[in-house]
Amino acid sequence: MGIKMRKYSLFYLLFGPIVFLSCAQKQEDLSAFEANDYSRRVGWVDGDCLAIQNAKLSAGSEITVVVLDELQYRIVAKVLGEATDGETCFPLLGDRRSVNVGSGYSFYQIKSDKKINFAIAVTEGSLASENYSFDYCSTLEGISFSVKKANQNTDEEIWNGYYYLGYDAEATCDIESNE
């Protein structure tokens, strides 16, 4: 027993740091991957149109939609396919198309059982837990959507989406952001 333990101790003494470093590296990579991946997993919704920086959503895939009404609620919607015009997808209307497309979004028609006004959609259910808060506010020319991770003392914004509307309105977002 004592010999065995000594053998294992020697093994860990020799190779432990390598195993530890390798795991730490993997953990770091994973964190970086997750941090960068939010933009591909989270998008905003206007009506039946989803805007997300991910060109690879396939028709038929299910998404979780956090509807931003007076009371927020979650529903499941289905991706129907790529949206191509402003008739079915308001973010692609003439006054706003070039800015929204230029921001790197892909646009999809979605279908749900409930009527959606504005919402935040998540392509994987793991983000749609109680640990995250979903919100929006109006900017001068659009809508700013955000997802925050609830921490002990402060909320950390992990994702932000901007919807350019192409007309002016009074902003409701914190005006300090421009000072």
Add this chain to the structure above:
Amino acid sequence: MTTKSGKYWVTWANTHAKNSNKVSDLELSFRGDFNSFKTALTDAGAKVIITTTKRSDKRAYLFHWSWKISQGKCTPSDAKAMVGVDIQWDHNDLVKSKAAALEMVKGFGLAIPPRSFNPPSLSSNHITGKAIDMAIKWTGVIDVNKKDGTPVSLTFVSNVNTHTALHEVGESYGVKKLKTDIPHWSFNGH
């Protein structure tokens, strides 16, 4: 001859009250400032893609009142008249007036966030020709001269709202960034 509010006005606005993306439609002083900034950027190798310069006041008028009437924020008779837009907001029936206004809201794709009490604005820097919406693209690092000739090294970042060095260069020319809206620059940052 007046025409009642409704879908007709969406088509009308898309023909007769379009926004401009021409620099020549900017207000004279801001146009000069913008052209100087643009020249500094393009001389350094950046590409400037303009999406909107002057917005139509007639379009803004139709947006504003159709939004307010449809949302019950005012009565149809509250809507002010505008020269060149011969629209009849009041159908002598509140339900019909609101329904017609809502047709326009939907046709224009106006946003009605649930917590919003703010209609589309009747006035803005875009309407006076003192704002521009644009994207500025380049690869890697470029040296752009401020108005006083001081070169500033700018590294491209995807979120222009956070690029304070670029904002400072723009400001030296009198073209100020609004940090909440990706494409928006104006004479006063609003």
